[in-house]
Amino acid sequence: MKNKLKQTMKLTNKLALAGLIAVSSMAAMSHSNVNAASTAAPAQSAATSLSAQKGSTYIKSIYMLASEGKIPGLNAIAGKTKISDVHYKWGIPDVGGDLKGNHYELYNFGMGQGAYGFGINKSGVIYDLRNFGQSIDRTVGVKSLTFASVIKTLGMPKEVRYSGTDKIYVYHPSKLYELKFVGPSKVAKGQVAHIDHINVYAGKANT
Template identity: 80%
Template sequence: MNNKSKLVNKIALAGLIAVSTIAATSSPNVHAASATPIATPTATPTASAAQSLSAQKGSTYINTIYKLASVGKIPGLNAIAGKTPISAVHYKWGEPEVGGKLKGNHYELYNFGMGQGAYGFGINKSGVIYDLRNFGQSIDQTVGVKSLTFASVIQTLGKPKEVRFSGTDKIYVYSPAKAYELKFVGPSTVAKGKVAHIDHINVYAAKANT
């Protein structure tokens, strides 16, 4: 199978597990996901499509991220940190681009491209996901994860519980629930006159990291 066919198949499989931001807040079943169609850049957005995109930016989106994190989820997935086995993701999406051959405690990455976004999973030695990551998509950075800034996060959620640094990353850490940490990760420094945008978000279940 060529790379183009593999990509098409994975995007089709993504529809089986990816969900709209709104649907994700109401459905607790990782296997009951359904996709919300994404308007192509050349299409004229319908009212519902415009509302969907509008919901993926600013304080509305940040509050949705926080609400999902309180139950161990991230936008775009029904997987639950600390509960969902990586085998469920493999069943829906096939093998990942990165990390599929690794054993024990490791990370795996799926990058669907074509504006479909990228997701990462931290997996413990028992095969349970303890860290969910949403990298958003890079085609339209006016919506989704990469549209957010550290300033907009603070404006919406207040000051983080903790600020961490790892390499070139700055990490704002919030505690939406006792079992989970919500992390907004972006560059620790940017060029003068530039604004630091969020690169990805994490929902982390510390007790499952074994």
């Protein structure tokens, strides 16, 4: 009974933390003046959130946020925010919480709330922000995007990288940050390559 109670409390706390996430990039933009330590943006109405996570409008908002070192759903700033601020808001990560030095941590909130990753340098500063979106409704959010829709909105990137089975479109919204759209390099015939996740990377902070 005690173990079941602990598991129930843990799930309840996790869902409560997930409720702090704003899945809309518009929410993040409207709170861009909030201190970087405030990593979770307030939630918006479902209708507003969903309408803001489609097509070229969403891609443009991602690009605009990236120029400030941000990703949709967070007020954390790559190269400035400390992972301790995220821990304070969201608790222990699902992956990487026991690692030290330069490492990655992942929060997977489930229940359509999405997943977020953080690259952390040895000083505890986040240099890489990742938004994996959510997999329940792939018609909205990060996973609704395709390489074709990204090119149509932002043009062909000057740099395309490959890592394992991933293809990475790299844009430079500012001198400080790289914006990466990551997806499969190959898909089955007749299928469309959708974006798996986006990164905003501050190279100078990767120490």
